Amino acid sequence: MDFDLSDDQRQIKDSVDRMLADAYADLKTKAAAQKEPLGFSKAMWAKYAELGLLGIPFAEADGGLGAGPLETMLVMEAIGRNAAIEPYLSTVVLGGGVLRHAGSAAQKAALIPDVVAGTRRLALAYQERQSRFDLADVTTKARSDDAGGYVLDGEKVVVLGGDSADTLIVVARMSGNRRDRSGLGLFLIGGTAAGVQRTGYATQDGQRAADIKLTNVKVGAEDVLIGKTGDGLAVLERVVDEAIAAIAAEAVGAMSSLHDLTVDYVKTRKQFGVAIGSFQVIQHRCVDMFTALEQARSMAYYATVMASETDAMERRRAVSAAKVQIGKSARFVGEQAIQMHGGIGMTMEYKAGHYFKRLTMIELAFGNTDHHLSLVAKAGGLIAPAA
Amino acid sequence: MDLRFTPEENKFREELRTFFTTEIPASIREKVAIGEHLSKDDMVLAQKTLAKKGWAAPHWPKEYGGTDWTPIQRHIYTEELQACSVPQPLAFNVSMCGPVIIAFGTEAQKKRYLKGMYDLSEWWCQGFSEPGAGSDLASLKTTAVKKDGHYIINGQKTWTTLAQYADWCFVLARTDPDAKKQLGISFILVDMKTPGITVRPIQTIDGGHEVNEVFFDDVKVPLENLVGQENRGWDCAKYLLGNERVGIARIGMSKQRLSRVKQLAGKVMNGDRSLMEDSRFAEKVAAVEVELKALEMTQLRVLAEDAKRRSNMPNPASSILKIKGSEIQQATTELLMEVAGPLALPFLPDEADFGSGDHWAAPAAPAYFNFRKVSIYGGSNEIQRNIIAKAVLGF
Numbered sequence: 041m042d043f044d045l046s047d048d049q050r051q052i053k054d055s056v057d058r059m060l061a062d063a064y065a066d067l068k069t070k071a072a073a074q075k076e077p078l079g080f081s082k083a084m085w086a087k088y089a090e091l092g093l094l095g096i097p098f099a100e101a102d103g104g105l106g107a108g109p110l111e112t113m114l115v116m117e118a119i120g121r122n123a124a125i126e127p128y129l130s131t132v133v134l135g136g137g138v139l140r141h142a143g144s145a146a147q148k149a150a151l152i153p154d155v156v157a158g159t160r161r162l163a164l165a166y167q168e169r170q171s172r173f174d175l176a177d178v179t180t181k182a183r184s185d186d187a188g189g190y191v192l193d194g195e196k197v198v199v200l201g202g203d204s205a206d207t208l209i210v211v212a213r214m215s216g217n218r219r220d221r222s223g224l225g226l227f228l229i230g231g232t233a234a235g236v237q238r239t240g241y242a243t244q245d246g247q248r249a250a251d252i253k254l255t256n257v258k259v260g261a262e263d264v265l266i267g268k269t270g271d272g273l274a275v276l277e278r279v280v281d282e283a284i285a286a287i288a289a290e291a292v293g294a295m296s297s298l299h300d301l302t303v304d305y306v307k308t309r310k311q312f313g314v315a316i317g318s319f320q321v322i323q324h325r326c327v328d329m330f331t332a333l334e335q336a337r338s339m340a341y342y343a344t345v346m347a348s349e350t351d352a353m354e355r356r357r358a359v360s361a362a363k364v365q366i367g368k369s370a371r372f373v374g375e376q377a378i379q380m381h382g383g384i385g386m387t388m389e390y391k392a393g394h395y396f397k398r399l400t401m402i403e404l405a406f407g408n409t410d411h412h413l414s415l416v417a418k419a420g421g422l423i424a425p426a427a
Numbered sequence: 428m429d430l431r432f433t434p435e436e437n438k439f440r441e442e443l444r445t446f447f448t449t450e451i452p453a454s455i456r457e458k459v460a461i462g463e464h465l466s467k468d469d470m471v472l473a474q475k476t477l478a479k480k481g482w483a484a485p486h487w488p489k490e491y492g493g494t495d496w497t498p499i500q501r502h503i504y505t506e507e508l509q510a511c512s513v514p515q516p517l518a519f520n521v522s523m524c525g526p527v528i529i530a531f532g533t534e535a536q537k538k539r540y541l542k543g544m545y546d547l548s549e550w551w552c553q554g555f556s557e558p559g560a561g562s563d564l565a566s567l568k569t570t571a572v573k574k575d576g577h578y579i580i581n582g583q584k585t586w587t588t589l590a591q592y593a594d595w596c597f598v599l600a601r602t603d604p605d606a607k608k609q610l611g612i613s614f615i616l617v618d619m620k621t622p623g624i625t626v627r628p629i630q631t632i633d634g635g636h637e638v639n640e641v642f643f644d645d646v647k648v649p650l651e652n653l654v655g656q657e658n659r660g661w662d663c664a665k666y667l668l669g670n671e672r673v674g675i676a677r678i679g680m681s682k683q684r685l686s687r688v689k690q691l692a693g694k695v696m697n698g699d700r701s702l703m704e705d706s707r708f709a710e711k712v713a714a715v716e717v718e719l720k721a722l723e724m725t726q727l728r729v730l731a732e733d734a735k736r737r738s739n740m741p742n743p744a745s746s747i748l749k750i751k752g753s754e755i756q757q758a759t760t761e762l763l764m765e766v767a768g769p770l771a772l773p774f775l776p777d778e779a780d781f782g783s784g785d786h787w788a789a790p791a792a793p794a795y796f797n798f799r800k801v802s803i804y805g806g807s808n809e810i811q812r813n814i815i816a817k818a819v820l821g822f
């Protein structure tokens with residue numbers, strides 16, 4: 041058993057930590073970036089590329105770094121620690137994940153080098169207004185054009201990074217009924233292709249997303265990731281599980297910052313002539329936050345290791361279990377941090393609220409705590425009953 | 428023991444409901460129902476309508492516009508107001524400063540201020556908290572120094588709710604720098620138009636503009652704006668905070684939220700059935716309903732006893748109203764956010780509509796964020812527990 045990082049991993053961790061800590065030291069820089077046309081800083085994105093962070097999960101043969109979930113975890117944790125807003129999750133983890141698992145050699149060659157260079161951003165358009173946490177609940181239609189291509193019609197909502205992505209990966213139904221597990225395809229389309237209508241907006245946690253209407257959008261044969269076989273769902277589930285591992289790490293980063301901020305704050309904030317941290321009730325609350333954080337960290341490691349498990353059932357149990365712990369911890373740490381800060385925690389001028397909001401959204405992302413709890417239970421839990 | 432309302436009380440409730448739902452515009456009540464921010468005009472219109480009917484401050488003495496309703500009737504009023512999503516009459520006017528003026532003010536002050544408070548033709552804000560004085564309010568540093576027939580006020584207040592709309596501010600300021608803590612503080616009424624006052628907005632985590640910093644830089648206030656005795660402002664403050672108990676549990680509001688939760692959860696699909704048919708979710712809602720029922724009964728016990736005792740000592744059971752009330756309110760916003768699910772993510776302050784449109788879910792997360800405040804202000808839940816530990820349990 042070894043929880044230590046290799047030298048290479050340590051180097052990635054140090055460089056991404058440094059880059060983001062510098063960039064996000066001042067909330068004003070973040071606010072300014074949010075006002076840029078993309079909703080984040082283009083220059084920052086270039087820095088991610090410079091450090092090689094955008095190539096982490098891709099095979100070296102495809103132009104990537106050939107690293108794995110652990111390195112992704114390090115980047116996501118740093119993103120969480122700084123409440124960073126660049127679309128790493130949508131481009132590298134979600135979009136990149138689909139390319140890795142479903143892209144043909146030609147598709148990978150056409151897209152991955154640009155992604156790694158920071159000149160192409162991706163978004164995964166899977167969610168629909170009615171689908172809630174059911175990944176199979178897809179009504180967007182893909183009609184075959186009988187020439188190996190397809191025509192897409194439908195609407196996707198809350199597509200992370202969808203407003204500024206250069207390439208969209210769309211999940212659409214080729215056959216079957218709304219929630220059927222088979223019959224789903226995956227398609228590449230240009231962000232500004234004919235028939236694509238995007239409505240972008242800010243999200244609660246200061247990032248960007250879009251609702252995307254697709255009307256008669258033509259997909260050439262070369263842009264079909266998963267077609268005839270109709271087993272797009274397996275890919276989608278796998279990628280979403282990787283994304284859950286990634287946001288678990290992000291949540292741990294956010295919780296650790298929030299915990300540090302809170303402990304520092306209660307040690308210095310004076311009321312009634314003493315630091316409020318001298319009250320035992322406050323100390324115990326900080327200890328409970330610490331416990332929640334460390335339990336979450338453990339499960340983030342677990343999810344990271346298990347995200348590449350190929351046995352879908354084993355992966356399901358592990359990743360869902362992690363999401364449950366992350367969700368519970370995030371809620372507790374977030375709420376208590378705000379409470380112990382008092383009024384200052386309620387303002388946008390102070391970092392605590394930024395972490396709290398991101399953590400709140402992480403709890404809801406890719407299935408909330410209850411959703412995953414029921415998946416864990418349905419899968420028989422984590423421990424076999426005595427014979 | 429009879430826990431039912433009398434037929435007269437039920438009739439009274441009917442009468443209130445009819446008035447609220449016919450006289451207060453539906454568009455305003457819908458905003459309240461979904462937890463959207465109200466405009467100043469919305470609040471003024473609602474309070475003016477209540478004032479015209481004589482229902483803006485039922486707990487005030489009749490001569491100033493109040494009623495002679497029983498405590499139970501007043502409870503029904505608050506509950507029905509919240510159940511019908513009528514904007515609460517501005518607390519700074521009718522629950523805070525008004526009662527202080529009535530109890531401690533001069534005749535001239537009552538004449539000058541009460542009417543404007545009652546019908547909201549003058550908007551008041553509360554200048555108590557300071558950057559260094561929150562839970563420990565008595566450590567406040569803002570000073571009021573007597574000079575040439577005026578007080579000269581200097582200092583900074585913060586978290587001042589809706590100061591951007593305010594015509595007046597009731598300020599706690601130190602008039603005797605040598606006195607210890609609570610002694611040496613005075614309760615002073617300040618016209619917000621006075622030169623030297625600067626209001627700076629603070630954006631809260633829900634994206635709204637609800638609170639402000641207010642800076643006082645040599646602000647000249649006539650001596651007659653002192654309420655009660657000089658250096659005895661703490662008595663006014665204590666009285667004011669004690670008065671807040673009325674409606675603090677916000678039971679009607681939580682009921683309204685829960686009914687909204689159940690309505691929306693009945694429509695949102697979670698897999699092959701509605702979220703409300705999901706037993707995990709339904710049980711979570713039921714658990715909050717049980718807590719709320721218990722709180723309602725506790726509130727009624729407090730009211731029934733208050734009606735008999737008429738003493739100034741708060742009923743020990745009343746101290747739990749704030750803690751439980753705030754926890755339940757927060758739980759309802761959490762449930763609402765859970766109903767919204769992934770659709771809670773978009774931040775669309777201008778399009779949020781919680782009805783049936785595309786963005787029905789957009790107000791859910793901001794409401795959840797915003798309601799973190801209810802366990803912080805008005806005496807944080809930690810402070811409430813300290814009070815109960817001391818005053819009730821005798822630690």
Ligand SMILES: Cc1cc2nc3c(=O)[nH]c(=O)nc-3n(C[C@H](O)[C@H](O)[C@H](O)COP(=O)(O)OP(=O)(O)OC[C@H]3O[C@@H](n4cnc5c(N)ncnc54)[C@H](O)[C@@H]3O)c2cc1C
Nearest residue numbers: 379380382383553555556561562586587588800804807809
């Ligand atoms: C949205 C909002 C609106 C407000 N509106 C107004 C307004 O209009 N006018 C106004 O004057 N004020 C207003 N307030 C201020 C509010 O009353 C204060 O925030 C509150 O008194 C807490 O003070 P603080 O924020 O300085 O926190 P602190 O007092 O610094 O408390 C920080 C944390 O320490 C805890 N703590 C403090 N002392 C103890 C103790 N002895 N034992 C255990 N724990 C303790 C608190 O419970 C809290 O969790 C508002 C606040 C908010 C959030």
